[in-house]
Amino acid sequence: MTESISPPAVEMRGIVKRFGPVIANNHVDFTLEQGEIHALLGENGAGKTTLMRILYGLYHPDAGEIRIKGQPVVIHSPKDAIAHGIGMVTQHFALAAPLTVAENVVLGYTDGFRLDLPAASQKVLDAARRFGIEVDPNARVKDLSVGQRQRVEILKALYRQADVLILDEPTAVLTPQEVEQLFEGLRRMQSQGLSVVFISHKLHEVMAITDRVTVLRQGEVIGTVRTQETTPAELARMMVGRPTFGVSKPDTSPRDDVLLRLEKVAALDSRGLPAVKDVTLHVRAGEILGLAGVSGNGQRELAQVLEGVRRCTGGYIVANGHDITNAGPRKVMAAGVGRIPEDRHESVVLDLTVAQNMALEHLDAYTRGGVLDKKRMRAHAEQLIEAYQIKARPDDPIRTLSGGNMQKVILARVLERNPSVIIVAQPTRGLDVGATEYVHQKLVEQRERGAAILLISEDLDEILTLSDRVAVMYEGEIMGIVPPDVDLETLGLLMSGVRIANEPENTEAA
Amino acid sequence: MEQAVWLTFLVGVLAATLRVATPLVWASIGEVYTERSGVLNLGIEGIMFLGAFVGFAAAAKASQAGLPGYLWIGLGAAVLAGVIMALLMGLLSVTLGVNQHVSGLGITLLSIALSMFGFRLVFGESKVLPSIEPFGQIAIFGNIPILGPVLNQYLLTYVAFLVLVPLAWWMLYRSSFGLSLRAVGENPEAADAAGVNVYRIRYLALIIGGAFMAIGGAFLSLAQLGAFSPGIIAGRGWVSIALVIFARWDPVRAMWGALLFGAVSALQLRLQTLGFQLPYEAFLALPYLITIFALAIAGRNAPYPGAYLKPYRRE
Ligand SMILES: Nc1ncnc2c1ncn2[C@@H]1O[C@H](COP(=O)(O)OP(=O)(O)O)[C@@H](O)[C@H]1O
Ligand SMILES: [Mg+2]
Helix, strand or coil: CCCCCCCCCCCEEEEEEECCEEEEEEEEEEEEEECEEEEEEEEEECHHHHHHHHCCCCCHHHHHHHECCCECHHHHHHHHHHHCCCCEEEECCCCCCCCCCCHHHHCCCCCCECHHHHHHHHHHHHHHHCCCCCCCCCCCCHCCCCHHHHHHHHHHHHHEEEEEEEEEEEECCHHHHHHHHHHHHHHHHHHHEEEEEEEEEEEEHHHHHEEEEEECCCCCEEEEEEHHHHHHHHHHHHHHCCCCCCCCCCCCCCCCCCCEEEEEEEEECCCCCCEEEEEEEEEEEEEEEECCCCCCHHHHHHHHHHCCCCCCCCEEEEEEEECCCCCCCCHHHCCCCCEEEHHHHHHHCCCCCCCHHHHHHHHHHEECCCCCCCCHHEEEEEEHHHCCCCCCCCCCCCHCCCCCHHHHHHHHHHHHCCEEEEEECCCCCCHHHHHHHHHHHHHHHHHHHEEEEEECCCCCHHHHHCCCCCEEEECEEEEECCCCCCCCHHHHHCCCCCCCCCCHHHHHCC | CHHHHHHHHHHHHHHHHHHHHHHHHHHHHHHHHHHCCCCCCHHHHHHHHHHHHHHHHHHHHHHHHHCCHHHHHHHHHHHHHHHHHHHHHHHHHHHHHCCCHHHHHHHHHHHHHHHHHHHHHHHHCCCCCHHHHHHHHCCCCCCCCCCCHHHCCCCHHHHHHHHHHHHHHHHHHHHHHHHHHHHHHCCCCCCCHHCCCCCHHHHHHHHHHHHHHHHHHHHHHHHHCCCCCCCCCCCHHHHHHHHHCCCCCCCHHHHHHHHHHHHHHHHHHHHHHCCCCCCHHHHHHHHHHHHHHHHHHHCCCCCCCCCCCCCCCCC
C-alpha cells in the first residue's frame, strides 16, 4: 500500500440511503486507500451493494459526501463515476447478450460517430493482455460462460481507464479455478496501482485476497480492520453480531422405507442431447442423499425431471408410492414432493407480493366462490413470515427481497406442507452465512421429521456436512455412492469420471 | 407476339413492385429504428396516415398560393407532423412508461381522427376530391426499353432503396449511435451503466422513425396519387410492423420483405386486369395473406430485442 502522502482513492462520509422505511445505509463511513484491495463484508441486506451503487452513481444518497483523491464530488450517474475513474462489476451483469464482447466493452465509450470495430477489438485485446484476462473480443456475449462474462465486465471498467474497481460478490458465480484466476487478475491490477473494492460474505476469500475489511451490518459500519490482524471468527462475529456455529446433524440413522425411488431415469437437455443416463437412486425416510458433481453434468436436468418440468425419456420415478414419471408439477406436488429449485427467480413470480407467492401453489385453498380470499392469504403469510423469520411484509413485491429472504419464502411455502420427499437444488447459492446456516438447519429438521431429501449442490462443504450418503454424478451417470466422511481424493476422482468398484444401489435390498 | 405480351406484363409488374414497396420501405425502416431501441411504435399506421394528409394539405395550400416548391413544402410538413407524433409517443411510452400497445394504438387513433377532421377543415365537403400535380417519375433511363419503364421511378423510391436502407444498415452496425441503439433495445440497464442515455436514444429512435413513417405516407399522396382519401394507407403500417418482425429487425431484410409484398401486390393487380376469375376481394387479400404466411414462418424464434415493450426505469 502506498503510504499516507497520497489522499485516499475514495472517501465516503456519513452516507445515508433510505428505501421507504428501510435504511439501507445509515451514516456509513468508508475509505479506500490507493492501491489496496478492500473487502466490504456483510450479510445479505447489510447495505454493501447500496453503498457501492451510490459510489457508482446508480443511487443518489439522501445525505453524506464523497471525495475522490481528496476532491469533493457529486456523482449523478455512472457516466460521472466513470469520468472519475470508477468502474463497477454489478451482481447482475450489465451486458447486452446478442452483442459481441468488443461491442459491449466500447459501448458508451466510443470516440467519434463512426464505430471502428477492428480498432476497438484490438484495444480490448490490449487491455485484456495487460491484466492477463483471457477473452475473445469478437465472441458474442450470449455464447460465453458466466465466468467469461464477468471478465468482460471487468474489461469494460479497465477499458474506461478505471483506477478504482468495484466487484459486487464476484465469486458467487465462479468455479474454484475461476476464483483463483480472478484473484490472480486482481493482484495484477493491484500491482499496477489500481484500488479494488471486493464485496463478499465469504470469509475465506476475504482473508485470502484483501488488505483491509470493512464490515457492514444492517446498514451500519461495525468496523474496519486490517486483514492480517484479524481472524475469520472475529469477522464472522462482526458480521452476524454473534458467534456462528456450524450446523450439525443429529446422529439418527435413516429408516428403511424408500420414499423416493429413481430407476434407470434418463432425460435430454435443452439441446436434445442425453443429459441424464440410467440414473438409479433410492432415498429413504429420514435421509439426506447428496448429489455432488461439477456443474453441467446433468444435475440440473435430473432435478428438473424430478420437479416435473422436464420430460423423462426413460425409466421411472416413484415418490411416496405414487408413480410420478412425467406427471407434471401438480401431480408431483400432490404426491407429497416438495420442490426447492435451483433458480430462486424462477420459482417465485417476481412481480407478485410475498403473500401471493406463498399462496401460489395452492390457490384453491384461498379461493372462495371463485374469488381470492386476500385476508386469509395475508394471515397465512404473516404466520409464515413469523415462523421462518423472514424480513419482509406480506405486501412487499417479492423482487425487493434479498436472496436469503426470497429463499426463506420458498422454504416456508414448501415445508409448511410437510412434504415426505424434498428435492432441493443449490439451496444456499448466493446466500450469506446467516441465511445459509438457517437453510441447513431447516433441512436437518426435515430429515429429523422423516422426510427423504435429495440435495443437489455444487458446494462440496454443504454436501459433506448435511448428507448421509453422497452420490457423484458425471456426464449424466452416477459414478458411485460414498459415505460423507470419504476422503477428498476419492471424491475428486469420482467427480472427474473415474468409477469406483461397488455397484451402489443394487447392493441395497430395495 | 406472345413473348411481347409477357414482356410487357413482366415490366409492368417489376415497375409496380418498386412503387408499391417504396412506402413500406420508408415505414419499416422507420420502425426498425424505433423497435431496435426497444419501443414498438404501433402509431405507425396513424403516422403514415397523418403524413399523407398533412403532406397533401400543405402541398395543396402552397400550390394554391402559387409557391413553386409546394411538394417539398408538403413533404417537410409531413415530416414535422410525424416527428410531433413521435414525440408524443415518446412522452407516453418512454417518459411516462405507459404500455406501448396502448400508447401506440392511441397515437394511431388520434392521428387518423386529426387527419379526417383536418381534411374537412381544409377542403370542406366538396364533391370532387381535391388533387395536386404530384412528384413525377425521373426519366433517368429515358426511353430505353425495359430499363426505362422499370427503373424510371420517383425520387423518393430511389432514396428509399439506395440511401435509406444502406444508411440504416451502416447506422445500426457501424456507428456508435447504432451500437447504443442496439444496446438500449437489448439491455437498457447495461447501456445505462455504460453511460448511455437510454431516454435520449429512445427519443432519437422514435423521431427518426416517425419522420420516415410520415414520408412513407406522404409518398402515397404526394407522388403516387396526387390526392388524399380515407383509404389511402389501407393497413400499410400494420404490414410494415409484420415486415420488421419478418426481417428480424434487419434493414436489408426489411427491404426484401417490402419487395416481396410489392411483387405480390403488383401481380395481384395485373392478374385482376388480365381477367382471372376470382372474387376481387380475394386478390386484395392476397398480399396480406402472404405477409401473414411469411410472418408465421420467419417470425418463429424471432430474436425480439431483449427490452421489447419494456419501459425503462432506473431502480
Ligand atoms: N432498489 C431498492 N428498493 C428498495 N429496497 C432496496 C433496494 N435496494 C436495496 N434495498 C434494501 O436495502 C437493504 C440493503 O440492500 P443491499 O445494499 O442490496 O444489501 P447487500 O448488498 O449488503 O446484500 C436491503 O434491506 C434491501 O432490501
Ligand atoms: Mg448485494
